Amino acid sequence: xxxxxxxxxxxxxxxxxxVTLDCTYDTSDQSYGLFWYxxxxxxxMIFLIYQGSYDEQNATEGRYSLNFQKARKSANLVIxxxxxxxxxxxxxxxxxPDSGTYKYIFGTGTRLKVxx
Amino acid sequence: DARVTQTPRHKxxxxxxxxxxxxxxxxxxxxxxxxxxxxxxxxxLLAYFRNRAPLDDSGMPKDRFSAEMPDATLATLKIQPxxxxxxxxxxxxxxxxxxxxxQFFGPGTRLTVL
Numbered sequence: 001x002x003x004x005x006x007x008x009x010x011x012x013x014x015x016x017x018x019v020t021l022d023c024t025y026d027t028s029d030q031s032y033g034l035f036w037y038x039x040x041x042x043x044x045m046i047f048l049i050y051q052g053s054y055d056e057q058n059a060t061e062g063r064y065s066l067n068f069q070k071a072r073k074s075a076n077l078v079i080x081x082x083x084x085x086x087x088x089x090x091x092x093x094x095x096x097p098d099s100g101t102y103k104y105i106f107g108t109g110t111r112l113k114v115x116x
Numbered sequence: 117d118a119r120v121t122q123t124p125r126h127k128x129x130x131x132x133x134x135x136x137x138x139x140x141x142x143x144x145x146x147x148x149x150x151x152x153x154x155x156x157x158x159x160x161l162l163a164y165f166r167n168r169a170p171l172d173d174s175g176m177p178k179d180r181f182s183a184e185m186p187d188a189t190l191a192t193l194k195i196q197p198x199x200x201x202x203x204x205x206x207x208x209x210x211x212x213x214x215x216x217x218x219q220f221f222g223p224g225t226r227l228t229v230l
Contacts, residue, residue, distance in 0.1 A: 037221075043205065044224070091159065103161070104219060105161070106159040107158075109158060109159075
C-alpha cells in the first residue's frame with residue numbers, strides 16, 4: 001500500500017498566485033516527520049520544509065507553508081506568491097522509525113508549472 | 117557550506133561492466149541513504165546506513181548491487197554486472213539522527229547502461 005500519496009501528477013499556477021500541492025500519508029506510528037522537497041530541472045533535491053507529528057503549529061519557511069491536518073493524515077504544501085523559478089517537481093516524504101533509525105518514503109511527485 | 121558530494125556525476129557504460137558510485141556524506145552526519153530515481157518508479161530507497169552499519173538494503177537487487185561504507189567519509193554503491201535497466205539517477209543523502217530532520221541530498225550520478 002502506498003504510504004505517501006500525491007494525487008496531482010501536474011499542476012499549473014499563474015505567477016504571483018498561491019498554489020496547494022496535496023499529500024496524504026499512512027502510518028501507524030505516533031512519531032513521524034513530513035517533508036517537502038523540490039527538484040528543479042537541473043536534478044538536485046532541495047529541502048523545503050519539515051513538520052513533526054507532534055508539532056501543533058503548521059510549519060512555515062518563507063513562501064512555503066505546510067498545511068498539516070493530522071486527523072486526515074494530510075500534509076499539503078502551500079506556495080504563496082508563485083514565481084517562475086518555482087516550476088519544478090515537488091516531492092512529499094515521510095520519515096518513520098525503522099530498526100532504531102529512520103526511514104524516508106517519498107511520494108511520486110507533482111510537477112508544478114508557473115505561468116507568466 | 118557543507119554538501120554531500122557524489123562521483124562521478126555522469127557515467128556511460130556497457131552492459132556487463134562494473135559500476136562504482138561514490139558518496140562523501142556531510143562531515144558529522146551518521147546516516148547515509150542511497151536512492152534510485154527513474155521516470156517509471158520514481159524515487160526508490162535502495163539501502164541505508166547508520167554509523168556505517170547497513171540497516172536495510174531490501175530495496176536493492178541483491179545479486180548485482182552492493183553498498184558499503186568503508187569509512188565514515190565514504191559510501192559506495194556497486195553494480196556488477198550492470199544491465200540497461202539499471203540506467204537511472206542515483207542519489208546519496210546524509211543526515212544526523214540527533215536532529216532527525218531533513219536529509220541532505222547529493223547532486224546524483226546519472227548512469228546510462230548501453
